[in-house]
Every structure is written in C-alpha cells, then in structure tokens.
Amino acid sequence: MRRNVAIIGCGQAKHGRRTDVNQAELVAEAVWAAIEDAGIAPEDIEAYAVGNMQGFGGIAQPDLIFAEYIGAVGKPMQRVATGGTVGGSTAHLGYYEVASGMYDVVLAVSWEKHSDSAEPGATTGLLHVAFANLSYMMKVGMDMRSFAIMGLAGAAAGISAYQAAQYMARSGCRIEHFDMVAAKARRNAAKNKYAHLKWPNCTADDIAKTEMLIWPMRFGHVCPASDGASCVIYASEEAVKRLGVERPVAWVKGVAAYADEEADQGESYQGTAVSDYSDQTGAVISAIKAYERAGIKDPKKEIDMAEIYAPFPHQELMFSERLGFFDDGMAWKAVEEGVTEIDGDFPICPSGGVNATNAIGSSGMQRVVEAALQIMRKAEEHQIPKDVRNAVAHAWGGQVQFNTVMVLGDSPKRR
Amino acid sequence: MGLIKEKYEKTMQVEGEWNVGAYRYKAPEGYLDEFVRNFKDRKITGTLCRGCGRVYVPPREICARCFKEITEKVEVSQYGEVMAFLVSPPLEKGKVVIAGIDAVQAGFLKEGERVILAMVRFEGTSSSMILPLLNVKPEDVRLGMRVRAVWAEECKGALSDLLGVEPAFDVRFE
Numbered sequence: 001m002r003r004n005v006a007i008i009g010c011g012q013a014k015h016g017r018r019t020d021v022n023q024a025e026l027v028a029e030a031v032w033a034a035i036e037d038a039g040i041a042p043e044d045i046e047a048y049a050v051g052n053m054q055g056f057g058g059i060a061q062p063d064l065i066f067a068e069y070i071g072a073v074g075k076p077m078q079r080v081a082t083g084g085t086v087g088g089s090t091a092h093l094g095y096y097e098v099a100s101g102m103y104d105v106v107l108a109v110s111w112e113k114h115s116d117s118a119e120p121g122a123t124t125g126l127l128h129v130a131f132a133n134l135s136y137m138m139k140v141g142m143d144m145r146s147f148a149i150m151g152l153a154g155a156a157a158g159i160s161a162y163q164a165a166q167y168m169a170r171s172g173c174r175i176e177h178f179d180m181v182a183a184k185a186r187r188n189a190a191k192n193k194y195a196h197l198k199w200p201n202c203t204a205d206d207i208a209k210t211e212m213l214i215w216p217m218r219f220g221h222v223c224p225a226s227d228g229a230s231c232v233i234y235a236s237e238e239a240v241k242r243l244g245v246e247r248p249v250a251w252v253k254g255v256a257a258y259a260d261e262e263a264d265q266g267e268s269y270q271g272t273a274v275s276d277y278s279d280q281t282g283a284v285i286s287a288i289k290a291y292e293r294a295g296i297k298d299p300k301k302e303i304d305m306a307e308i309y310a311p312f313p314h315q316e317l318m319f320s321e322r323l324g325f326f327d328d329g330m331a332w333k334a335v336e337e338g339v340t341e342i343d344g345d346f347p348i349c350p351s352g353g354v355n356a357t358n359a360i361g362s363s364g365m366q367r368v369v370e371a372a373l374q375i376m377r378k379a380e381e382h383q384i385p386k387d388v389r390n391a392v393a394h395a396w397g398g399q400v401q402f403n404t405v406m407v408l409g410d411s412p413k414r415r
Numbered sequence: 416m417g418l419i420k421e422k423y424e425k426t427m428q429v430e431g432e433w434n435v436g437a438y439r440y441k442a443p444e445g446y447l448d449e450f451v452r453n454f455k456d457r458k459i460t461g462t463l464c465r466g467c468g469r470v471y472v473p474p475r476e477i478c479a480r481c482f483k484e485i486t487e488k489v490e491v492s493q494y495g496e497v498m499a500f501l502v503s504p505p506l507e508k509g510k511v512v513i514a515g516i517d518a519v520q521a522g523f524l525k526e527g528e529r530v531i532l533a534m535v536r537f538e539g540t541s542s543s544m545i546l547p548l549l550n551v552k553p554e555d556v557r558l559g560m561r562v563r564a565v566w567a568e569e570c571k572g573a574l575s576d577l578l579g580v581e582p583a584f585d586v587r588f589e
Contacts, residue, residue, distance in 0.1 A: 019425040132440040139442075140451045141573020148523035149547060151513030153501050153532055162499035162534050162545075169499075169558045215502035215553070261479040264534075264545065268442045271461070271471035271542030273480060275498050275534070 002099045004237040004412040006249040009038025010369045010378075012194045013111070015228030015357045023057060023113045024066035030229035030362075031070040031109050038233045040243055042071035045233070046103040051080040051090030051110035052361040058116035070109065084397020086110055087230065087364025088257070088309070088404030091393070094234050095252050095406070104239040111229030112361035136268045153214050157312075159263055159400050161217045163277035164314040168216065170278055173317065173332035175216050179204040180335050181313035182221050182355055188342060189352025191381040196226040196357040221355075223311040228359030230366040237412060250372035251412040253390070254294030255405065258282040262399035274401070282403040283322040283396065291324070294407035296390065299324040303407075305347045305374055305384055306392040307367035311354045315396070316340075320348055323394060323405065347384045350374070364395030364404065371408050443476055449488060450474050455572035459564065461540055463487045469541040492538035493564040494583055499534040502553045506530070531556060535580050547579035555582070 011034030013026050021029065027050075035042055048070065050063050059065075063079045082089040087110040094108030134147070153161055164178065183206060186199035199206070210220035240249060260282040263274040287299070296302045306325060310316035317331040325346060326334055334340055340348040349355070351370040354363045371391035373379040388410065395404045450473055453460045461472035466481030472491055477484055505527045511518040518524045533548040533556075548556060549565050562580035570576040 020423075021420050022426055025420055131438065132442075135438075135440060136442045136447075137574060140447050141571070141575050143573075143575035144518075144521070144523045146575060148511060148513060148516075148518030148521075149530060149532065151511050151518060152503055152524075152530060158501075161501050165499040165501065165558060212504055214504070217501075264543065265473070266475065266479075269447065269473050270475040271473045271540075271544070272475065273469055273471070273478075273541045275536050275541070275543035277499070 003101055005095055005098045005234050005252045006237065006240050006412070007232050007252065007368070007372045007408070008235045008240060008243070008245050008249050009034045009040070009233040010372050011035070011037055011231040012366065012369060013229040015194050015226045015359055015362070016196045017115050018113065018227035019115060023059060023062045023111070023116070024069045026113055026227060027066055027109055027111045027229045028069040030111065030231040031107065034107065034109075034231040034233050039245065039247070040105070040233070044105050044243060045071065045075070045107045047075055047097055047106045048072045048077040049080065049090050049094040049097065049106060049108040050077060051086040051093075051108075051365070053083060053086050053112055054081045056117060056360060057113040070107070080110075082398060082402055084309070084360055085364055085395045085402040085404055086361050086397065087366060088368070088393070088395025088406070089364070091232060091365050091368045091406060092255050092257060092404055094232065095255055098234045098236050099252075104236045105243070106234045107231065108234065108365065109229060109231040110361045110365040112359035113227045114225040114359065115227050133265070133267070133269060140269075157222070159277055160312045160315065161214055163318070163400070164216050164312065166276055166278040167314045167318045171317065171329035171332060175218070176204060176208070177317065177332040177335055178216070178221050178313040179207040179218070181316050182207045184335075184341065185313070185349060185352050185355035188350050188382055189356035191342075192351045193380070194228070194357070195352045196224050196228075197352070198356070217312065221313050223355050223358035226357050226359040228357065228362040228366075230362045230369045232365065232368055232372065248376045248410070250375040250408045251410070252406060253409045253413045254290045254292070254296070254407040256286045256289035256293065257402070257404040258286040258289070259398070260401035262401050264399070277400055278318055280318065280322045280403070282401055283319055283394070283405070286403045286405040287323045290405040290407050294390070294409070295413055296407060300326075303390050303392055304386065304388045305350065305371070306394065307349055307351065307353065307370045308394045309354050309364060309367055309396040310349065311358050313355060316348060316353065316355070319394060319396070323392060342382060342384050350379065350382045350384050364397070367393040367395060368406055368408070371406075375408055375410050446474060446476055451574055452572045454574070454576040455570045457564075457566045457570060459491050459493065459537060460488050461491045463489045470539055471542045472537055472540045472544060473542075475542070491540055495535045495537040495562055495580065497533045497548070497556070497558060497560045497562055498536050498543050499558060500548060500556055501532045502556070503530040529553060533562065533580060535562060546577065548581070549579045550581040
C-alpha cells in the first residue's frame, strides 16, 4: 500500500548563466533554499535522490563531488539520468522512497550547468549520445554532406521541429500560435525571479520578428541553455505531523511514467515504428495512469493548472491535449482566448516554463516545484489568482519517448 | 555559502583537451550490409516482422512492438509520403557548425542553398527516414505529398547513394 506523501519544502537556484558558482555550489543553493523553506534541520533528511543529464555540463559525474555540500555524507544518495526527463524521474524516485515506507523524509534535487560546456549541450552531451551511431553510419558510407545536414536539424531540437510540423497538420494551428505561446512564456518568466529569459510585455509580434532558424521554428521559439538547480523535500503523512509542519504543503496524489519506442532512428541506424512525433502515446498513458492513481476522473474539471515540459512552444499545445486538458487539436484556440494565461481559466506554465528557462536536469523538477508553489500559494508574483486544488507537473525527454506525470493536490488522497 | 561565490566574482575557465584514444562501439554484425549493398542496384530493403506485419526501413533486428527477432528481408517501394518537413534559410558561413567544423566553409553544404529535409515513410513500411527533399521549391512542399527516391548517378553500395527524395508525378484534372 502506498503511503501519503507531501512536499514540505521547495528550493530553486537562480537560473541563467551562472559563472559565479561551480556545479556543487549551484546544487547547494537549491538544496539549502528547500531545507530552509521546509523549516527542518539537515539531520531530519534521511535519503537523497539526485539527478542530472549526463555529460551536458562538462563533468561526467558531478554527483561524485558534492555530497558534503548538500549534507548527504553518511546517508543514502542515488543518481538518476533519463535525459531531458531526468528532473521528473528524480522527483518520482524521491516520492517512491517515501511512499514505499523506506524513509520518512527524502530530498530530491536535480540540476544542469550548461555554461561549463563550450557549446551548451552539444560538445560533451549530445555528441557522446550520437557518437556511436554516427560512427556506424560513416562505416556504411554516410558522406560529409549528410553529416552536415544532421547538424542542421539534429537531436531533440531537430526532432521537435518535425514534431511542430506534424502538430500543425494534426491541429490546424499556425506558426502565429507558436509565437503566442512563446510570448506568454517570456512574459510569465518576467514575473518569476528564478527564470532565465525574461521579457516583460512580450507580444506574439515581437517573437514573429525573430529569425527563422529552420521552418517552422523561429529563434524566438527556442528555449535557452540555462544553468540551474531545483529541489523538493518529501515527507510521509506521519513525518509531516512529527516535524510539526504547519504551513500549507502539497500532497502527491498520483505519479506515472511511461517509456515508448525511440523516435526516428534506434541503435545503429535501425528504423523504428514511431513516425508521428506529435502522437506522444507515452504522455497519454502516463496521464491516464497518474489520474487513475490520484482519483481524478475528469482532468478538464478537476485539474486547476499545469506545468508542462515544453522547451518549444508547439509542445505546450501538444502536451496540454495529450494530458487531457483540452480536446485534440483545440489547445491553440484556448491560447487565442487567453485560457492558459496566469489569470485564465486553465493557466499553463505560469512560471514561464521550460521555454523561458531550460537547465535540462533541473527542468523536470522545476515543474514539480512550480506546481507545488502554486498549491502552497507561494509563487509570489506569478501566483495564479484562482484556487488551486489539483495541479499537474509533467516532464519529457529521451529520444522523445520518456514522459513523467505527477498530480499534486492541496489535500492527501483518501483511501 | 559556497567558497567560490564568496571569494571571487566568477568561476574561471580551465582549457583542456584529452584524446580518449580508441572508442569501441559494439554494433550488430552485418545487419545493415544487405540494406546498403542493395543500394548499388537502387533497391531499398526493409525487414518484415512476422509477429505484427510491420516493415522497418532502415531494417530493424528486433521488433520493438512484439519483441520478436526479425530475419525476413523485403524489398520496399521507391515511393513514399512526406510525414513532416523542415526548410532551412539560405545557408551562410558560421551557421552550421558541427563538432567544430563549419559545414559551409568546408564545402559540405553550399553557400546560399536552402535545404529541405523530409521525414519520409516509404509505401508499406511502418518507419520513417529523414532524407533531403530535392528538385522542388519550398513553397511547393506540403505535408503528405508523394515522393520517390533519387539515386546517385553511379551507385557504389553506400549510404550516400540515396541522395534523397523528389516529388512524384503530379496528376491533376485538366
């Protein structure tokens, strides 16, 4: 039987280009902020779940050098690495550890320090992911032109660009709707003191003026490569009472994660059966399962807001449909009507989301943090005005096939 | 809190380079050989899963849907459908840098050219390949259009023999 688990504290490092700290200090910034927020002593924490995208920050195993910075010495500490999804997966791991009855108080933190790498993400991260496949393709006669073309639209950004075209065909939306979503992300980020790309009063027209990188994706649609860390502290229902936590907490009502077959090309250039990247079966199944576990029957009515992992604006539209907040192909109409704004009926990414701040490892965890802050009503300037009873935190990554969904609420699920 | 933050305004960058020597990657022996060898005869070969009937191009060894080993090779159509496409702006020097190499400067891509990339599903297959879409203006490309394979003048049995795809014949009511 799963135990009820609450998020009793949240912490974030200031996200952006952080040349004033090293990785250990960046992580520590989020961890100590969370410990302070929870109002507990470091000794109260029984175990640590840590997560980081592998190799994107110039150090392959940064977790090996900072146990003492976060008070983990002499305690269990495990690292998670699931690509872009890692923040979501680490948040799940911390939850599992408390829900299972193994520990009562667990700290989960994940981070990224892109600026440590010469070309953010690319030099040490993407290349080591792609190196084997590229070597193999060269062996069977790939020429340099094809190699260069891959550089033109490769990796997650490349796949996302095809995905944007497929979502347009599926929903009937236009590039202008991507502009609207990106402008909302930058406007909302301007109200969030931890966010990276802030642009107060940014309009869709401002985004439309930015350079077309590769149709249908503009410069203004692309997320930044940020440095940052996000942290949550979980406690069992008993521990919440024992520690005397009196401030509002956010309860984890249900989680689910689903891995799909990799998109486009698998290991050693093998074909895969995923040829519509906008389909995202993994997100659909994760959502259904997480809602079932949370006792949510109608997500459109019962969920009040969501933090979606959307580095590119079409993904906010696509995932908000896959997660059941809008009917298929209808999300862009909701954006036109302002439904997803901070003061709208169904706010999405009031923090500015991943489109405005993307420290990859941190991003999935940051969705959990931001959803929890909305429930605790501690989001300050970007606090949504309406009541938040239930919120969804989503993460996405891998070769577009990993999805995690966490449903948070203002009260524990009664069993 | 941290030492660096308190003592210094910013971190310093330490330049470093380390040749890792050999990197050994274990790839399946020979499964792409036939696929690539048949390019010499301008044929596209896929694998057919007996479990679910899916055809994979490029070939796949184990079907991810039924987890069955796939051994049967099949020739597939030269015609396909554009599942999605991207259009690059006219290329300039310094815009496409991959692994430190400027692709335009090095001559791999032409200055001023607009590359159209298509996600192509060949007829009867369940998978897709990313290929350049040739001999068409960007404004004439649409999602779902029918295309056919374009081969090099002289095919040697290498991945580079398949240059890309181009629009199939357009049949309209007159």
